Amino acid sequence: MNTIISPPASASNGAQVIPISLDINGQQHNLQVEPFVTLLDLLRERLQLTGAKKGCDHGQCGACTVIVDGKRINSCLKLAVSLDGASVTTIEGIGTETKLHPLQQAFMDHDAFQCGYCTPGQICSAKALLDEGHCKSRADVREWMSGNLCRCGAYNNITDAVMEVLEKEGAKT
Amino acid sequence: MIRFDYVRPSDVASATQAAHVGAAPLPEVRFLAGGTNLIDLMKENVERPTTVVDINRLPLGKIEAAPDGGLRLGALASNADTAFHPDVKARYPLLASAILAGASPQLRNAATNGGNLNQRTRCYYFYDTATPCNKREPGSGCGALGGVNRIHAILGASPDCIATHPSDMCVALAALDAVVNVSGPDGERQIPFADYHRLPGDEPWRDNTLKQGELVTSIDVPQGDFGAHYTYLKLRDRLSYAFALVSVAVALKLDDGKLSDVRIALGGVAHKPWRVPAAEALLNGQTPSKELFHQAAARILDGAVGQGTNDFKIELARRAIARALAQAVAGTPQSQSDKRIK
Numbered sequence: 001m002n003t004i005i006s007p008p009a010s011a012s013n014g015a016q017v018i019p020i021s022l023d024i025n026g027q028q029h030n031l032q033v034e035p036f037v038t039l040l041d042l043l044r045e046r047l048q049l050t051g052a053k054k055g056c057d058h059g060q061c062g063a064c065t066v067i068v069d070g071k072r073i074n075s076c077l078k079l080a081v082s083l084d085g086a087s088v089t090t091i092e093g094i095g096t097e098t099k100l101h102p103l104q105q106a107f108m109d110h111d112a113f114q115c116g117y118c119t120p121g122q123i124c125s126a127k128a129l130l131d132e133g134h135c136k137s138r139a140d141v142r143e144w145m146s147g148n149l150c151r152c153g154a155y156n157n158i159t160d161a162v163m164e165v166l167e168k169e170g171a172k173t
Numbered sequence: 174m175i176r177f178d179y180v181r182p183s184d185v186a187s188a189t190q191a192a193h194v195g196a197a198p199l200p201e202v203r204f205l206a207g208g209t210n211l212i213d214l215m216k217e218n219v220e221r222p223t224t225v226v227d228i229n230r231l232p233l234g235k236i237e238a239a240p241d242g243g244l245r246l247g248a249l250a251s252n253a254d255t256a257f258h259p260d261v262k263a264r265y266p267l268l269a270s271a272i273l274a275g276a277s278p279q280l281r282n283a284a285t286n287g288g289n290l291n292q293r294t295r296c297y298y299f300y301d302t303a304t305p306c307n308k309r310e311p312g313s314g315c316g317a318l319g320g321v322n323r324i325h326a327i328l329g330a331s332p333d334c335i336a337t338h339p340s341d342m343c344v345a346l347a348a349l350d351a352v353v354n355v356s357g358p359d360g361e362r363q364i365p366f367a368d369y370h371r372l373p374g375d376e377p378w379r380d381n382t383l384k385q386g387e388l389v390t391s392i393d394v395p396q397g398d399f400g401a402h403y404t405y406l407k408l409r410d411r412l413s414y415a416f417a418l419v420s421v422a423v424a425l426k427l428d429d430g431k432l433s434d435v436r437i438a439l440g441g442v443a444h445k446p447w448r449v450p451a452a453e454a455l456l457n458g459q460t461p462s463k464e465l466f467h468q469a470a471a472r473i474l475d476g477a478v479g480q481g482t483n484d485f486k487i488e489l490a491r492r493a494i495a496r497a498l499a500q501a502v503a504g505t506p507q508s509q510s511d512k513r514i515k
Contacts, residue, residue, distance in 0.1 A: 015176055035179035035225065038212070058213050059280060071253070071282040077212045078283065081179055082205060082227050125279065132278075134257075143510040146413035147277025 020084040024049070025093030033080045040064045040075040043090060051091035051120040055149070062148035065121035065128075066090045072128035074147075091120035094127060102168065103127060106161035114152035122148045126162045130169055138163055174215055181227040185356050185390060191226045193358045193386035204228050204388060206249060207283040209276075210292040218302050219293075219309055233287070233390055236260065243395040245354075248287030248388070252342065253278070255286055265394055266506070267403040267424050271345035273509045274407045277414045287389035290343060290353065290369065293380065294336035294444075295324065295416055307333045308377040322480040324416060327487055329443040334377030335480055338370055338445050339416050345405060347446035348422040348438040351394050357387030370445030380444075397434075399424035404500040404507050406493055407440075412512045417441035419490045421497035425456075432456045437473065437498070442490055449473045461502045463495065470494035 015034040022029050024047065033042060040057075043049040043066070052075055055063030059074040066075045067089040095101030103123050106112070113119045125148045135141050141162050142155075150158060182188045192202045203211055203222040206229060214220035231249060236258045239245040244260055255261055256272040276284065284292075298304045298316030305314035317325050317335050325335040343366075351366040370381050383389070403424045409415040420440035426433045435456040439447040452472035459465055470491045477487045496514065500507060505515060 016179060018179065035177060036174040038174075057216065059209055062277065062279060065279055071251075072279050073283045074209070074279045077209050077280075079179075079205070079208060079212065079225075079227075081181075082208065082229050129278070137510070139511045143413055144278055147279045 018081045018084075020081055022080075022083060022085075023087040025089060031080075035079060035081050037080050038076055039066070039068075039078040039080045039083060039088070042080040043075065043088075049090050049092050052124075053117055053120060055118065055121075060149070061118070061121075062125060063118050063121040065124045065148065067124055067128055070128075070131065072125050089124070091124055094123060101127070102165050103130075103161065106164045107158070110157045110161040110164065111154070112157040112161040113150070113154050118148060118150045118152075122150070122158055126158075126165070129162065130166060135166060141166065174212075175218070175221055177215075177222050178224045179227060180224065181230055183230045185231055185233070185388065188226055188228050188231060189357050189386050189388050191224070192388070202226060206285040206288040207251065209280050209284045210288065214293060214300075217300055219300060228388065239393045239395075241393070241395060243393055243397075246286050246392045246394065248390050248392070249285050251282055252276070252284045252286065252289055253281040256281070264400060265345075265349065265397075266400055267405060267422060268342070268345045268349060268394065270403075270405040270506060270509055271341045271420075271422055274405055274417075274420070275341035286342070286392055289340055290346075290389060290392070291381065291383075292340060295339045296336040297321065297324075299336060308336060308373070311376075311378055318480065321482050323482045324418065324441070325480055325483050326443050327477045327479060327483060327490070328439075328447055328474070329372045329445070330478070330480070331373045331375065331377065333375055334373035334444070336373065336377065336444060337441055338380070338443070339441075340446075341405070341407060341417065341420060341440060343370070344420055344422045344438045344440035344446045346392065346394065347448055348424050348436040349394050349397060349399070350436070351392050353389055354391045354393060355383060355387045356390050357384055359384075361390075363393075366446075367448065373444045377444075397424065398426060399436075401504055402427060402501045404497050404505075405509075406497040406500065406507045406514070408489060408493055419486055419493050421490075421493045422446075423497045423501040425498075425501050427461075427502065430460060432459050432461055432502075437469065437494060439473065439490060439494070442477075442486065447473070449475075456498075461498070463499070466495040466498040467491070469498065 017032045053063035055061035057076045059077040064076040095104045201223040205227045233247045233249040235247045256269045298306045304316035353364040353369045407420040417440045422438045425435040435453045452469045
Protein backbone atom coordinates (compact mmCIF):
# COMPACT_ATOMS: atom_id res chain seq x y z
CA MET A 1 0.00 0.00 0.00
CA ASN A 2 1.35 3.41 -0.92
CA THR A 3 1.71 6.01 1.75
CA ILE A 4 0.94 9.49 0.59
CA ILE A 5 2.35 12.29 2.67
CA SER A 6 0.56 15.49 1.94
CA PRO A 7 2.44 18.79 2.27
CA PRO A 8 1.73 20.40 5.64
CA ALA A 9 -1.06 22.92 5.71
CA SER A 10 -0.05 26.51 5.85
CA ALA A 11 0.11 27.54 9.46
CA SER A 12 0.68 31.17 8.57
CA ASN A 13 -2.73 32.06 9.99
CA GLY A 14 -1.55 30.88 13.38
CA ALA A 15 -4.04 28.03 13.54
CA GLN A 16 -3.22 24.82 15.31
CA VAL A 17 -2.15 22.02 12.93
CA ILE A 18 -2.74 18.41 13.88
CA PRO A 19 -1.25 15.29 12.33
CA ILE A 20 -3.80 12.65 11.37
CA SER A 21 -3.77 9.46 9.40
CA LEU A 22 -6.67 8.28 7.25
CA ASP A 23 -7.20 5.31 4.97
CA ILE A 24 -9.01 6.73 1.96
CA ASN A 25 -10.20 4.26 -0.67
CA GLY A 26 -7.48 1.83 0.40
CA GLN A 27 -4.63 4.35 0.43
CA GLN A 28 -2.97 5.51 3.61
CA HIS A 29 -2.72 9.30 3.95
CA ASN A 30 -0.67 11.04 6.61
CA LEU A 31 -1.96 14.59 6.79
CA GLN A 32 -1.51 17.81 8.72
CA VAL A 33 -4.86 19.54 9.16
CA GLU A 34 -6.25 22.51 11.01
CA PRO A 35 -9.02 21.59 13.46
CA PHE A 36 -11.73 23.49 11.57
CA VAL A 37 -11.28 21.48 8.33
CA THR A 38 -14.24 19.20 7.64
CA LEU A 39 -13.78 15.80 6.05
CA LEU A 40 -15.58 17.12 2.95
CA ASP A 41 -13.21 20.07 2.55
CA LEU A 42 -10.22 17.82 3.14
CA LEU A 43 -11.37 15.41 0.42
CA ARG A 44 -12.24 18.06 -2.12
CA GLU A 45 -9.74 20.84 -1.51
CA ARG A 46 -6.65 18.99 -0.30
CA LEU A 47 -6.93 15.55 -1.91
CA GLN A 48 -8.75 16.47 -5.12
CA LEU A 49 -11.37 13.79 -4.47
CA THR A 50 -14.19 15.90 -5.80
CA GLY A 51 -16.79 13.14 -6.14
CA ALA A 52 -18.41 14.00 -2.81
CA LYS A 53 -20.25 17.26 -3.38
CA LYS A 54 -20.85 20.31 -1.25
CA GLY A 55 -24.58 20.89 -1.62
CA CYS A 56 -25.86 22.60 1.51
CA ASP A 57 -22.81 22.17 3.78
CA HIS A 58 -25.26 21.73 6.69
CA GLY A 59 -26.11 18.03 6.69
CA GLN A 60 -29.46 18.53 5.04
CA CYS A 61 -28.96 17.37 1.45
CA GLY A 62 -26.72 14.27 1.59
CA ALA A 63 -24.63 15.24 -1.47
CA CYS A 64 -21.48 14.90 0.68
CA THR A 65 -22.29 11.35 1.85
CA VAL A 66 -19.24 9.11 2.25
CA ILE A 67 -18.69 5.86 4.13
CA VAL A 68 -16.52 6.02 7.27
CA ASP A 69 -15.61 2.76 9.01
CA GLY A 70 -18.50 1.10 7.17
CA LYS A 71 -21.13 3.72 8.07
CA ARG A 72 -22.52 6.39 5.77
CA ILE A 73 -22.22 9.89 7.17
CA ASN A 74 -22.47 13.52 6.04
CA SER A 75 -18.82 14.46 5.51
CA CYS A 76 -19.65 18.18 5.77
CA LEU A 77 -20.48 17.80 9.48
CA LYS A 78 -17.38 15.91 10.50
CA LEU A 79 -14.10 17.51 11.54
CA ALA A 80 -11.28 15.61 9.85
CA VAL A 81 -9.19 15.72 13.05
CA SER A 82 -11.89 13.78 14.90
CA LEU A 83 -11.52 10.87 12.43
CA ASP A 84 -7.81 10.17 13.02
CA GLY A 85 -7.22 6.50 12.19
CA ALA A 86 -10.50 5.97 10.30
CA SER A 87 -11.18 4.30 6.95
CA VAL A 88 -13.03 6.40 4.40
CA THR A 89 -14.70 5.24 1.19
CA THR A 90 -15.77 7.87 -1.31
CA ILE A 91 -17.46 7.46 -4.68
CA GLU A 92 -13.94 7.27 -6.18
CA GLY A 93 -13.51 4.02 -4.25
CA ILE A 94 -16.73 2.45 -5.51
CA GLY A 95 -16.34 0.94 -8.98
CA THR A 96 -14.20 2.19 -11.85
CA GLU A 97 -15.04 3.42 -15.33
CA THR A 98 -14.30 -0.02 -16.76
CA LYS A 99 -15.85 -1.96 -13.89
CA LEU A 100 -18.92 -0.18 -12.58
CA HIS A 101 -20.48 -1.04 -9.25
CA PRO A 102 -23.90 -2.66 -9.83
CA LEU A 103 -25.52 0.44 -8.34
CA GLN A 104 -23.73 2.69 -10.84
CA GLN A 105 -24.97 0.52 -13.70
CA ALA A 106 -28.50 0.49 -12.24
CA PHE A 107 -28.51 4.30 -11.91
CA MET A 108 -27.63 4.53 -15.61
CA ASP A 109 -30.15 1.88 -16.66
CA HIS A 110 -32.95 3.56 -14.72
CA ASP A 111 -32.07 7.15 -15.64
CA ALA A 112 -31.78 7.86 -11.91
CA PHE A 113 -30.44 11.41 -12.32
CA GLN A 114 -30.62 14.49 -14.49
CA CYS A 115 -27.89 16.92 -13.45
CA GLY A 116 -25.99 14.27 -11.50
CA TYR A 117 -24.85 16.54 -8.68
CA CYS A 118 -26.48 14.43 -5.96
CA THR A 119 -25.53 11.10 -7.58
CA PRO A 120 -22.21 10.34 -5.82
CA GLY A 121 -23.92 10.88 -2.47
CA GLN A 122 -26.94 8.84 -3.58
CA ILE A 123 -24.73 5.92 -4.60
CA CYS A 124 -22.57 6.01 -1.44
CA SER A 125 -25.78 6.11 0.57
CA ALA A 126 -27.36 3.26 -1.42
CA LYS A 127 -24.23 1.12 -1.06
CA ALA A 128 -24.37 1.55 2.71
CA LEU A 129 -28.12 0.86 2.63
CA LEU A 130 -27.44 -2.51 0.97
CA ASP A 131 -24.73 -3.34 3.54
CA GLU A 132 -26.96 -2.33 6.47
CA GLY A 133 -29.57 -4.86 5.43
CA HIS A 134 -32.60 -3.12 6.97
CA CYS A 135 -34.52 -2.57 3.74
CA LYS A 136 -36.97 -5.12 2.40
CA SER A 137 -39.58 -3.10 0.55
CA ARG A 138 -39.93 -0.08 -1.71
CA ALA A 139 -41.32 1.89 1.24
CA ASP A 140 -38.20 0.95 3.24
CA VAL A 141 -35.90 2.13 0.45
CA ARG A 142 -37.73 5.47 0.18
CA GLU A 143 -37.41 5.96 3.94
CA TRP A 144 -33.76 4.88 4.11
CA MET A 145 -32.75 7.08 1.17
CA SER A 146 -34.50 10.13 2.65
CA GLY A 147 -31.20 11.69 3.71
CA ASN A 148 -30.30 12.27 0.05
CA LEU A 149 -32.16 15.04 -1.70
CA CYS A 150 -32.43 15.30 -5.49
CA ARG A 151 -33.44 18.73 -6.74
CA CYS A 152 -34.14 17.29 -10.22
CA GLY A 153 -36.71 15.04 -8.57
CA ALA A 154 -35.44 11.71 -9.91
CA TYR A 155 -36.68 9.98 -6.78
CA ASN A 156 -38.81 7.31 -8.46
CA ASN A 157 -35.96 6.29 -10.76
CA ILE A 158 -33.47 6.32 -7.88
CA THR A 159 -35.80 4.02 -5.94
CA ASP A 160 -36.13 1.78 -9.02
CA ALA A 161 -32.33 1.55 -9.34
CA VAL A 162 -31.78 0.72 -5.66
CA MET A 163 -34.65 -1.79 -5.69
CA GLU A 164 -33.18 -3.58 -8.69
CA VAL A 165 -29.83 -4.12 -6.96
CA LEU A 166 -31.51 -4.93 -3.64
CA GLU A 167 -33.61 -7.63 -5.29
CA LYS A 168 -30.62 -9.07 -7.19
CA GLU A 169 -28.47 -9.14 -4.04
CA GLY A 170 -31.37 -10.63 -2.09
CA ALA A 171 -31.71 -13.34 -4.76
CA LYS A 172 -28.04 -14.23 -4.26
CA THR A 173 -28.38 -15.04 -0.55
CA MET B 174 -15.57 28.39 10.16
CA ILE B 175 -14.26 30.18 13.23
CA ARG B 176 -10.86 29.32 14.70
CA PHE B 177 -10.74 27.33 17.93
CA ASP B 178 -8.35 25.27 20.01
CA TYR B 179 -8.81 21.54 19.72
CA VAL B 180 -8.08 19.00 22.44
CA ARG B 181 -8.71 15.26 22.40
CA PRO B 182 -8.60 13.78 25.91
CA SER B 183 -8.71 10.03 26.43
CA ASP B 184 -10.46 9.89 29.81
CA VAL B 185 -13.55 11.47 31.32
CA ALA B 186 -11.71 13.35 34.09
CA SER B 187 -9.43 15.17 31.62
CA ALA B 188 -12.42 15.99 29.42
CA THR B 189 -14.45 17.57 32.21
CA GLN B 190 -11.38 19.37 33.50
CA ALA B 191 -10.73 20.81 30.03
CA ALA B 192 -14.28 22.12 29.96
CA HIS B 193 -14.24 23.65 33.41
CA VAL B 194 -13.36 27.13 32.25
CA GLY B 195 -15.40 29.93 30.76
CA ALA B 196 -18.27 31.67 32.49
CA ALA B 197 -22.06 31.44 32.54
CA PRO B 198 -24.30 32.05 30.75
CA LEU B 199 -22.45 31.36 27.50
CA PRO B 200 -19.44 29.19 28.26
CA GLU B 201 -16.93 29.07 25.46
CA VAL B 202 -15.95 25.41 25.67
CA ARG B 203 -17.90 22.74 23.81
CA PHE B 204 -17.72 18.97 23.88
CA LEU B 205 -17.60 17.46 20.38
CA ALA B 206 -19.15 14.03 19.85
CA GLY B 207 -20.89 13.21 16.55
CA GLY B 208 -20.79 16.87 15.56
CA THR B 209 -24.04 16.78 13.59
CA ASN B 210 -25.49 19.74 15.47
CA LEU B 211 -22.44 21.52 16.91
CA ILE B 212 -20.47 21.75 13.64
CA ASP B 213 -23.59 23.01 11.87
CA LEU B 214 -24.11 25.68 14.52
CA MET B 215 -20.44 26.69 14.33
CA LYS B 216 -20.77 27.18 10.57
CA GLU B 217 -23.82 29.37 11.26
CA ASN B 218 -21.80 31.38 13.80
CA VAL B 219 -24.38 30.53 16.45
CA GLU B 220 -21.93 28.46 18.50
CA ARG B 221 -18.56 30.18 18.81
CA PRO B 222 -16.43 28.05 21.11
CA THR B 223 -12.84 29.06 21.74
CA THR B 224 -12.04 25.46 22.68
CA VAL B 225 -13.51 22.24 21.32
CA VAL B 226 -13.01 19.16 23.48
CA ASP B 227 -13.26 16.11 21.22
CA ILE B 228 -14.67 13.36 23.43
CA ASN B 229 -14.80 10.67 20.76
CA ARG B 230 -11.89 8.77 22.32
CA LEU B 231 -13.56 8.43 25.73
CA PRO B 232 -14.71 4.90 26.64
CA LEU B 233 -18.42 5.77 26.61
CA GLY B 234 -19.65 3.81 23.60
CA LYS B 235 -21.08 0.69 25.20
CA ILE B 236 -24.65 -0.48 25.55
CA GLU B 237 -24.80 -2.81 28.55
CA ALA B 238 -26.93 -4.02 31.44
CA ALA B 239 -27.61 -1.32 34.05
CA PRO B 240 -27.26 -2.20 37.75
CA ASP B 241 -31.05 -2.15 38.28
CA GLY B 242 -31.74 -4.63 35.48
CA GLY B 243 -32.45 -2.01 32.87
CA LEU B 244 -30.19 -1.00 30.02
CA ARG B 245 -27.32 1.52 30.11
CA LEU B 246 -26.87 3.42 26.86
CA GLY B 247 -23.37 4.83 26.50
CA ALA B 248 -23.29 8.54 25.71
CA LEU B 249 -21.06 7.90 22.69
CA ALA B 250 -23.04 4.99 21.22
CA SER B 251 -24.51 6.23 17.95
CA ASN B 252 -28.25 6.70 17.58
CA ALA B 253 -28.25 4.06 14.81
CA ASP B 254 -26.33 1.48 16.84
CA THR B 255 -28.69 2.11 19.75
CA ALA B 256 -31.84 1.65 17.65
CA PHE B 257 -30.55 -1.65 16.25
CA HIS B 258 -29.03 -3.02 19.43
CA PRO B 259 -30.71 -6.41 20.06
CA ASP B 260 -31.70 -5.47 23.65
CA VAL B 261 -33.16 -2.14 22.56
CA LYS B 262 -35.12 -3.75 19.74
CA ALA B 263 -36.43 -6.54 21.95
CA ARG B 264 -37.07 -4.74 25.23
CA TYR B 265 -37.50 -1.08 24.31
CA PRO B 266 -39.11 -0.99 20.85
CA LEU B 267 -40.58 2.43 21.68
CA LEU B 268 -37.07 3.83 21.96
CA ALA B 269 -35.94 2.16 18.71
CA SER B 270 -39.00 3.48 16.90
CA ALA B 271 -38.52 7.05 18.14
CA ILE B 272 -34.83 7.07 17.16
CA LEU B 273 -35.67 5.79 13.66
CA ALA B 274 -38.34 8.47 13.27
CA GLY B 275 -35.67 11.16 13.57
CA ALA B 276 -33.14 12.70 11.18
CA SER B 277 -31.65 10.62 8.31
CA PRO B 278 -29.63 7.38 8.23
CA GLN B 279 -26.41 9.39 7.77
CA LEU B 280 -27.12 11.66 10.73
CA ARG B 281 -28.17 8.76 12.97
CA ASN B 282 -24.87 7.02 12.18
CA ALA B 283 -22.87 10.05 13.34
CA ALA B 284 -25.11 11.41 16.11
CA THR B 285 -24.57 10.04 19.60
CA ASN B 286 -26.95 9.45 22.48
CA GLY B 287 -25.39 12.15 24.64
CA GLY B 288 -25.45 14.56 21.71
CA ASN B 289 -29.09 13.78 21.02
CA LEU B 290 -29.98 14.99 24.53
CA ASN B 291 -27.85 18.11 24.17
CA GLN B 292 -28.83 19.19 20.65
CA ARG B 293 -30.11 22.74 20.41
CA THR B 294 -33.48 23.93 19.20
CA ARG B 295 -34.14 24.27 15.47
CA CYS B 296 -35.98 27.59 16.00
CA TYR B 297 -35.34 29.59 12.81
CA TYR B 298 -34.53 32.72 14.82
CA PHE B 299 -31.99 30.90 16.98
CA TYR B 300 -30.19 29.93 13.76
CA ASP B 301 -30.46 33.32 12.07
CA THR B 302 -27.89 35.62 13.64
CA ALA B 303 -29.48 38.62 11.91
CA THR B 304 -32.54 38.32 14.17
CA PRO B 305 -32.96 38.69 17.93
CA CYS B 306 -32.91 35.56 20.10
CA ASN B 307 -32.71 35.39 23.87
CA LYS B 308 -31.37 31.85 23.71
CA ARG B 309 -28.48 32.80 21.43
CA GLU B 310 -27.93 36.30 22.73
CA PRO B 311 -29.48 36.92 26.15
CA GLY B 312 -31.51 40.09 26.34
CA SER B 313 -31.80 40.60 22.58
CA GLY B 314 -35.49 39.60 22.40
CA CYS B 315 -37.43 36.81 20.71
CA GLY B 316 -37.96 36.83 16.96
CA ALA B 317 -40.39 33.94 17.08
CA LEU B 318 -42.92 35.77 19.25
CA GLY B 319 -45.10 37.50 16.70
CA GLY B 320 -42.97 35.98 13.94
CA VAL B 321 -43.27 32.72 12.03
CA ASN B 322 -43.67 30.12 14.72
CA ARG B 323 -45.01 26.97 13.06
CA ILE B 324 -42.52 24.71 14.85
CA HIS B 325 -42.74 26.49 18.19
CA ALA B 326 -44.09 25.69 21.64
CA ILE B 327 -47.71 25.55 22.72
CA LEU B 328 -46.88 24.48 26.28
CA GLY B 329 -44.48 25.76 28.93
CA ALA B 330 -43.20 28.72 26.90
CA SER B 331 -42.15 32.02 28.43
CA PRO B 332 -42.28 35.64 27.27
CA ASP B 333 -38.55 35.27 26.56
CA CYS B 334 -38.58 32.08 24.47
CA ILE B 335 -41.03 29.80 22.67
CA ALA B 336 -38.48 27.36 21.25
CA THR B 337 -39.04 23.60 21.28
CA HIS B 338 -36.63 20.75 21.95
CA PRO B 339 -36.26 18.95 18.61
CA SER B 340 -35.40 15.38 19.69
CA ASP B 341 -37.52 12.31 18.98
CA MET B 342 -35.33 9.99 21.04
CA CYS B 343 -35.79 12.15 24.15
CA VAL B 344 -39.57 11.88 23.92
CA ALA B 345 -39.30 8.10 24.24
CA LEU B 346 -36.70 8.39 27.02
CA ALA B 347 -39.06 10.70 28.92
CA ALA B 348 -41.89 8.18 28.58
CA LEU B 349 -39.60 5.37 29.75
CA ASP B 350 -38.45 7.28 32.89
CA ALA B 351 -34.80 7.22 31.85
CA VAL B 352 -32.05 8.55 34.10
CA VAL B 353 -29.11 10.60 32.81
CA ASN B 354 -25.69 9.81 34.30
CA VAL B 355 -23.30 12.75 34.30
CA SER B 356 -19.75 13.32 35.42
CA GLY B 357 -18.22 16.67 36.26
CA PRO B 358 -15.74 18.58 38.36
CA ASP B 359 -17.82 17.80 41.47
CA GLY B 360 -18.07 14.09 40.72
CA GLU B 361 -20.83 11.94 39.31
CA ARG B 362 -24.57 12.36 39.69
CA GLN B 363 -27.82 11.02 38.25
CA ILE B 364 -30.55 13.23 36.81
CA PRO B 365 -34.08 11.87 36.31
CA PHE B 366 -35.10 12.52 32.72
CA ALA B 367 -37.95 14.84 33.70
CA ASP B 368 -35.40 17.11 35.43
CA TYR B 369 -32.77 17.00 32.69
CA HIS B 370 -34.25 19.42 30.17
CA ARG B 371 -35.79 22.61 31.51
CA LEU B 372 -38.41 25.17 30.57
CA PRO B 373 -37.07 28.45 29.19
CA GLY B 374 -38.34 30.78 31.93
CA ASP B 375 -36.17 33.87 32.06
CA GLU B 376 -32.98 31.95 31.27
CA PRO B 377 -33.73 30.47 27.83
CA TRP B 378 -30.02 30.01 27.05
CA ARG B 379 -30.04 27.12 29.51
CA ASP B 380 -31.48 24.09 27.69
CA ASN B 381 -30.83 21.65 30.51
CA THR B 382 -29.67 21.36 34.10
CA LEU B 383 -26.07 20.35 33.37
CA LYS B 384 -23.51 22.44 35.22
CA GLN B 385 -20.44 23.92 33.57
CA GLY B 386 -17.95 21.16 32.82
CA GLU B 387 -20.43 18.32 33.33
CA LEU B 388 -20.53 15.62 30.70
CA VAL B 389 -23.25 13.06 30.00
CA THR B 390 -21.62 9.64 30.33
CA SER B 391 -24.63 7.34 29.84
CA ILE B 392 -28.39 7.04 30.00
CA ASP B 393 -30.11 4.34 32.04
CA VAL B 394 -33.44 3.01 30.81
CA PRO B 395 -35.17 1.16 33.63
CA GLN B 396 -36.72 -2.24 33.25
CA GLY B 397 -40.23 -2.04 31.90
CA ASP B 398 -42.61 -4.28 30.08
CA PHE B 399 -43.75 -2.14 27.21
CA GLY B 400 -42.91 -4.44 24.31
CA ALA B 401 -46.55 -5.13 23.42
CA HIS B 402 -48.32 -1.80 23.87
CA TYR B 403 -46.43 1.22 22.62
CA THR B 404 -46.23 3.62 19.70
CA TYR B 405 -44.26 6.62 18.50
CA LEU B 406 -46.51 8.73 16.32
CA LYS B 407 -44.71 11.61 14.61
CA LEU B 408 -46.52 14.24 12.55
CA ARG B 409 -44.46 16.56 10.37
CA ASP B 410 -44.45 18.64 7.20
CA ARG B 411 -43.02 15.86 5.03
CA LEU B 412 -43.06 12.10 5.50
CA SER B 413 -39.41 11.66 6.39
CA TYR B 414 -36.38 13.63 7.53
CA ALA B 415 -38.24 16.52 9.16
CA PHE B 416 -38.68 17.66 12.73
CA ALA B 417 -41.94 16.92 14.50
CA LEU B 418 -44.76 19.42 14.51
CA VAL B 419 -46.23 17.13 17.16
CA SER B 420 -45.07 13.70 18.24
CA VAL B 421 -46.49 11.35 20.84
CA ALA B 422 -44.76 8.48 22.61
CA VAL B 423 -47.10 6.09 24.42
CA ALA B 424 -46.21 3.05 26.51
CA LEU B 425 -48.77 1.18 28.58
CA LYS B 426 -49.83 -2.19 29.94
CA LEU B 427 -53.19 -3.93 29.84
CA ASP B 428 -54.29 -6.00 32.84
CA ASP B 429 -57.54 -7.87 32.19
CA GLY B 430 -58.55 -5.21 29.72
CA LYS B 431 -57.76 -2.34 32.10
CA LEU B 432 -55.05 0.23 31.42
CA SER B 433 -52.05 0.39 33.74
CA ASP B 434 -48.68 2.12 33.97
CA VAL B 435 -49.66 4.47 31.14
CA ARG B 436 -46.98 6.89 29.96
CA ILE B 437 -47.62 9.64 27.43
CA ALA B 438 -44.87 12.04 26.32
CA LEU B 439 -45.16 14.75 23.67
CA GLY B 440 -42.47 16.14 21.38
CA GLY B 441 -42.44 19.29 19.27
CA VAL B 442 -44.69 21.18 21.67
CA ALA B 443 -42.41 22.49 24.41
CA HIS B 444 -38.84 23.31 25.47
CA LYS B 445 -38.64 19.74 26.80
CA PRO B 446 -40.48 16.45 26.28
CA TRP B 447 -43.90 17.05 27.82
CA ARG B 448 -45.46 14.69 30.34
CA VAL B 449 -48.48 15.25 32.57
CA PRO B 450 -48.66 12.58 35.32
CA ALA B 451 -52.22 13.64 36.22
CA ALA B 452 -53.41 12.75 32.72
CA GLU B 453 -51.71 9.35 32.92
CA ALA B 454 -53.37 8.76 36.31
CA LEU B 455 -56.72 9.48 34.70
CA LEU B 456 -56.23 6.46 32.45
CA ASN B 457 -54.79 3.94 34.88
CA GLY B 458 -57.34 1.32 35.99
CA GLN B 459 -59.82 2.29 33.29
CA THR B 460 -61.21 0.40 30.31
CA PRO B 461 -59.78 1.99 27.15
CA SER B 462 -62.21 4.08 25.12
CA LYS B 463 -62.01 6.89 22.61
CA GLU B 464 -63.83 9.19 25.04
CA LEU B 465 -61.33 8.46 27.79
CA PHE B 466 -58.40 9.10 25.43
CA HIS B 467 -59.81 12.52 24.57
CA GLN B 468 -60.23 13.32 28.25
CA ALA B 469 -56.57 12.50 28.83
CA ALA B 470 -55.60 14.59 25.80
CA ALA B 471 -57.58 17.54 27.13
CA ARG B 472 -55.82 17.22 30.49
CA ILE B 473 -52.37 17.13 28.83
CA LEU B 474 -53.18 20.18 26.73
CA ASP B 475 -54.62 22.14 29.64
CA GLY B 476 -53.10 25.61 29.36
CA ALA B 477 -51.86 25.17 25.79
CA VAL B 478 -51.44 28.49 23.98
CA GLY B 479 -50.94 29.08 20.27
CA GLN B 480 -48.56 31.80 19.07
CA GLY B 481 -50.23 32.51 15.72
CA THR B 482 -48.76 30.26 13.04
CA ASN B 483 -48.76 27.27 15.38
CA ASP B 484 -52.34 27.53 16.67
CA PHE B 485 -53.22 24.38 14.72
CA LYS B 486 -50.88 22.34 16.87
CA ILE B 487 -53.25 22.32 19.83
CA GLU B 488 -55.94 20.47 17.88
CA LEU B 489 -53.31 18.37 16.09
CA ALA B 490 -51.82 17.33 19.43
CA ARG B 491 -55.26 16.49 20.86
CA ARG B 492 -56.00 14.13 17.99
CA ALA B 493 -52.47 12.71 17.92
CA ILE B 494 -52.65 11.78 21.61
CA ALA B 495 -55.98 9.99 21.14
CA ARG B 496 -54.70 8.21 18.02
CA ALA B 497 -51.44 7.17 19.67
CA LEU B 498 -53.29 5.76 22.69
CA ALA B 499 -55.51 3.76 20.34
CA GLN B 500 -52.45 2.44 18.45
CA ALA B 501 -50.74 1.41 21.70
CA VAL B 502 -53.82 -0.32 23.11
CA ALA B 503 -54.37 -2.21 19.85
CA GLY B 504 -50.71 -3.25 19.78
CA THR B 505 -50.29 -1.73 16.31
CA PRO B 506 -47.40 0.73 16.68
CA GLN B 507 -46.82 3.34 14.00
CA SER B 508 -44.51 2.03 11.25
CA GLN B 509 -41.59 4.39 10.58
CA SER B 510 -41.27 3.32 6.93
CA ASP B 511 -44.87 2.87 5.80
CA LYS B 512 -46.18 6.22 7.00
CA ARG B 513 -49.89 5.45 6.78
CA ILE B 514 -51.51 6.22 10.13
CA LYS B 515 -53.80 3.41 11.17
